[in-house]
Amino acid sequence: MLSLIFMKDQKTLAEGVIRVHPRGFGFVIPEEGEDIFIPKSQLNGAVDGDIVSVKVNTHAVSEKGPEGKVVEIKKRGRVELAGTIDKRLSPDQWSVHVPLAGPEKQVIATKSPFPLKVGDRVLMDILDWEDDEIICRPKKHMGHITDPSIDIDCAMVEFDLRKDFPPQAIEEAKRWGQEVNPKHLKDREDFRDWETFTIDPDTAKDFDDALSLRIDEKGHFHLGIHIADVSHYVPPNSHLDKEARLRLNSTYFPNFCLPMLPHELSSNLCSLKEKVDRLTVSVLVELDKDGNTIDYKIVRSVIHSKKRFTYKQAKLVLDGKMKSPHAETLKNMEKLCLLLKKKRQQRGSVEFSLPEVILLVDDKGMPTETETVYYDITHQLVEEFMLKANELVALHVSNQGKNLTYRVHDTPSQENMQEFALLAESFGFKMPTNPKSEDFQKLFREAEASPHGTYLATNYIRKMKMAIYSADNIGHYGLSLTHYCHFTSPIRRYVDLVAHRILWGGRDDRQHMELIAEASSEQERISAKAEMSVLTLKKLRWAAQKKKEDKHKLYEAVVVKVKPFGIVFEVIELMLEGFLHVSKIGHDYFVYDDKNQKLVGEHTGRGYNLGDKFNVRLKDVDLIHAEADWEIVA
Structure with missing residues (x-):
């Protein structure tokens, strides 16, 4: 690949992948050197993902970096x-x-x-x-x-996810070695004697964050959120950085993670493993007895995690069922978490503490059983502390007058919220005509014990506008925060890595932030689609296996959406949504009642309402189109 070939007219020729912003301009990511800004008028037919040759005018360098124009499209990005x-x-x-x-x-x-x-x-x-x-x-x-072992490999190809790392990136990662170099501790605060530990899922390997907490004589909390200092190991424009910019995030499949960074960093040197020194960026927060933030500072540091807790282990310690030298600290973390949760609810934030049913697969990719994961206090305390760190970093950067890629969430429409309230009422929950955040808070507290709680939470999220990345800070509706960013997961998200760099004087020009925001939002959607495609296929394989075991088995279905031409229902046992056309729901002519979202039989008067339950039988599974065919059983 060509790279920065100097020419007699003081201009250079570079080659790389172009990322195009919706507003029309773009940036080319060359193999060596800085990103090259391409004005809209100089794209010359290039589209996002193309490999292009660019003529760079070195006299046009501005805060955006080098500027140039596309002179040749070497290869289309989608071939x-x-x-x-x-x-x-x-x-x-x-x-x-x-x-x-x-x-x-x-x-x-x-x-x-x-x-x-x-x-x-x-x-x-x-x-x-x-x-x-x-x-x-x-x-x-x-x-x-029909082969479940290839589901993930095929999804990576189908959704154009990068699997293998280029040799140059692997070499850069290996060059850092297996342990922290003592020379790299200069100008860092040393917290290796502190009581720090991690709390993560059973299968986690990339530990982004560690926690510490002490209480002073005034009863004030001194919370430490210690995040892997990925920016130390991934300098701008390195091969590691360029590959991370193309991936933008890690993608998570059943039993497999497609990482943003090579395993030498993501699972080793950047991962905050127990009983080893690790370089970190620490957000140190002082909070009073009521959980109000008194002061904070953000420093580069080194820690030595004392313990790697799983969520299950931390919960056993809190319940007094497992002994640990960290029991008192965990209890204090629980206390602080509840204070922060209370303050968040007072702001109007809606929280879900609902269990999640996950599908377990064997080494051949075949589903074997389901497991319920409860969103208990250990999950909640980690979340609350990460939210606090992300909020403070966003405030800190904003107060410095710097640009940032914010995580924003726009206000939902009143119509969508009223539609959701109608759905909740159909499941037996009382809702006012014009519901407010406190009404939704009350609903989800009550829904924790309901079999429909998870579906209601999912539907509530669907009624919301999507949270995205943006250079414009419009606040975060869901969290009820004026400033929020992603900072705490730099191993698996590029926007977090960029936020780390900005703290220490890294590039923050507006157009660079816009490009990263747009590309990261789009890649997040693609990764989510890839993850969902594999998960849906696994669920359908699970359903097909159940049918093979008992082809007459009946499942309880719940109506979750009514359309003029049919009903959408959820089969809770199989974690699948299904659809039945009006021609298959009864021997009648069904009329759609838009106001009450129901179908009513013209002759029999029988209707289908939101929340109605009935039995269905699985007729067939179409793995190619990821669909299942159902029939109602009286």
Whole structure:
């Protein structure tokens, strides 16, 4: 790959991946050197993800960095697609289901160099991309949809997630060694004697954060939130940095993490493991007896974690069922957590403390059982302390007059909130006509003991606007905060790494923040889709296995959405949503009542309302389109 070749006219030629902002401008990420700003007028047909050659004008350097124009598109960013063979159209043409292409485009595979059959998962070269269809040529057979062991590998290809790290990035990571270099402790505050520990899930390997807490003679809390100092190991424009900028976040699948950083850093040198020295950035907060922030400071530091707690272990200690030298500190953390939660509720923040049912899979990728994870006080105290650190960093950077990539959450529409209130009432919860935050707080406290609590929480989130990253600080509605950013997970999120750099004088120009915000928000959505695609496929495999064991088994279904043409229901036991068209819900002509969101039979008067329960039987599972076919059983 070309990089910064000096030319006689004092201009340079560079090559790299271009990231284009919705406002039209872009930045090219070259293999070496700084990002190159590309004005909208100089894109010359390049689109996000393309590999381009850029002519750089060294005299045009500004706060945005070097500036240039695209002179050649070396390679289109999207030249491949992956999907599953759906059906045969002709002797040489096949329809392909491609998640990344969306439902509006038909993808056709032709001229395959190997035999194809329905259910084959294939990687294809794009031959022609038209408005309504994409013509591709298969190039690699990845397996068959019936094989659960390839679900994750196929999802990474289907959603264009980067799997392997370039050799240069691996080499840079290895160069740091296995242990903290004593030379790197200069100008850091030494907290290695402090009582610090981590609290994480059982399977966690990348420990971003550690905690400490002491109480002084005045009864004030001195909370330490110690975050891995990833910025020390990943300098701007290094190979590690460039790869992290392309990944932007880690993606989490069942039993597998696709990391933003190589394992040499993410699972080792940056991970705050117990009983080893680690470089950190510490947010030290003094709070009074009521949980009000008195003072804070942010420093570069070194810690030596005394214990790696799982959530289950920390809960056993708090319940007095397991002995630990850290029991008193955990009790004090619980006390502070409850104070911070109370203050958050007083601000109007809505909190969910609902259990989550997760699906466990074996080493072949096949679901084996479900496990309920309870969002107990140990989860809550970690969350409250991370929220405090993220808030203070956002305030700190803002007060310094610097730009930042904020985590923002816009106010939901009144119409959406009223629709959700109607849904809650259909499940038996009383709601006022114009609900406020305190009404939703009360609802979710009551819903903790309800089998519909998790669904209500999910639906409430769907009615909200999405939280995104933005250079414009509009506040965070869900948390009821005026300033909020992501800072506490730099191992797995690039925006957090950027926030760390800004604290110590790193690049913070407005357009750079806008580009990172837009790219990170988009990649977050792509990763979420990839994660959900695998999870849905695993749930359907689980359902198919249950059908194989008992094809007549009945499941209780609950109506969660009513549409003019059918009903959406949830099968709680299988954690699946299903849909039945009006033609399949009874021998009647059904009329849609928009005001009350119900379907009513014109002749029988029988209706389907939100919250109604009925029995369904699983007829078939379509793994290719990730759908299940259901029938109502009287």
